């Protein structure tokens with residue numbers, strides 16, 4: 001089955017919003033966590049899990065109606081789902097199609113796991129992490145986070 | 156002189172920056188600056204944690220340059236206890252002063268504070284993070300007593316996990332290609348983030364749990380205190396701390412010229428009988444805080460005079476690094 005068929009068969013078209021495709025199988029829940037989507041969310045969200053994919057074997061797909069992702073959100077998704085592509089949909093068509101790129105810095109979405117870090121102390125600054133080859137590092141206290149990035153998402 | 160006008164971590168200081176500060180400190184010791192050199196300049200002291208000696212040595216330094224210190228006082232009488240953010244506190248005090256010194260219990264505090272002020276900010280310790288002016292005086296002491304800084308073999312012993320002086324020092328020594336031996340109990344080894352940086356910087360480091368494994372190679376032995384609160388119970392603390400303690404008999408097994416240093420205060424990790432040996436340089440090290448901090452302030456205030464970090468340094472009266480040919 002081609003990937004094009006996946007879209008048409010499994011996920012209905014949305015008018016405006018974002019489709020995050022080619023998330024590695026099993027990581028849709030991490031992406032939802034980054035976007036702050038949980039049972040209390042108002043947005044219409046559809047999730048495809050373990051969809052057969054030529055490129056990834058199995059992939060997850062997330063569609064959110066009425067919301068275009070911010071650059072910060074895209075940046076953090078890139079850390080957890082480096083193969084993802086992000087399609088911004090306007091009036092039922094793909095207005096922008098972007099492969100995510102690992103940024104040098106992510107701001108505001110992750111929170112520092114070090115409880116002694118100034119960024120967790122109620123100061124008027126957003127968290128900021130430098131992106132390394134194999135993880136991220138707090139720009140304030142320099143703590144390294146390599147595993148389980150999704151556990152440190154702050155939304 | 157420095158690439159940026161804040162002094163936050165030893166990592167940010169280049170080898171040339173460090174040498175500039177140490178050279179100026181040596182010049183100040185030989186030939187004290189005129190009292191009017193920075194007359195009227197004010198140094199804001201923001202200590203959110205007590206540290207009498209660091210505070211006093213900064214105060215002595217600015218006064219030797221003809222300036223004065225403004226002390227925000229103990230934290231229990233300041234706005235911080237009323238819930239004011241650190242960002243707001245430093246923004247207000249930066250309006251009163253030509254440079255700020257900050258000590259704060261949270262890691263990364265100085266980095267954050269520097270984002271909110273235009274005057275030079277010096278980190279005087281941020282939690283278990285960095286303490287770069289201590290590092291500069293440590294390096295100065297090594298340079299004066301161990302025949303220079305190049306190619307040294309240095310042992311660093313004690314609490315390597317939480318000891319901020321250790322982290323700053325290790326970064327700086329890496330810039331001088333030192334061989335570094337870290338001696339500590341397993342539970343107090345270097346934290347992962349520091350080890351990561353040292354490897355990235357190509358540092359030559361080895362870790363040991365026993366001083367005797369390296370003692371006879373060392374040109375410098377830097378001892379730090381192992382704190383009681385790092386251990387779950389008194390017995391375990393006593394047992395571990397006892398293994399990382401030196402006395403005059405220990406130093407008989409060291410090289411004759413091995414320099415013993417300690418950031419002070421010590422408790423019992425260096426026995427008093429070491430004080431009388433030629434190895435002991437920790438009191439001299441403590442005294443070096445003043446010339447080194449004087450030199451650093453002198454350079455930072457010079458930079459501020461010449462236009463706050465602009466490229467032209469025509470007012471400088473020496474050949475400091477970064478000056479245009």
Ligand SMILES: [Zn+2]
Pocket residue numbers: 112113114117118119138139140141142143263
């Ligand atoms: Zn942090």
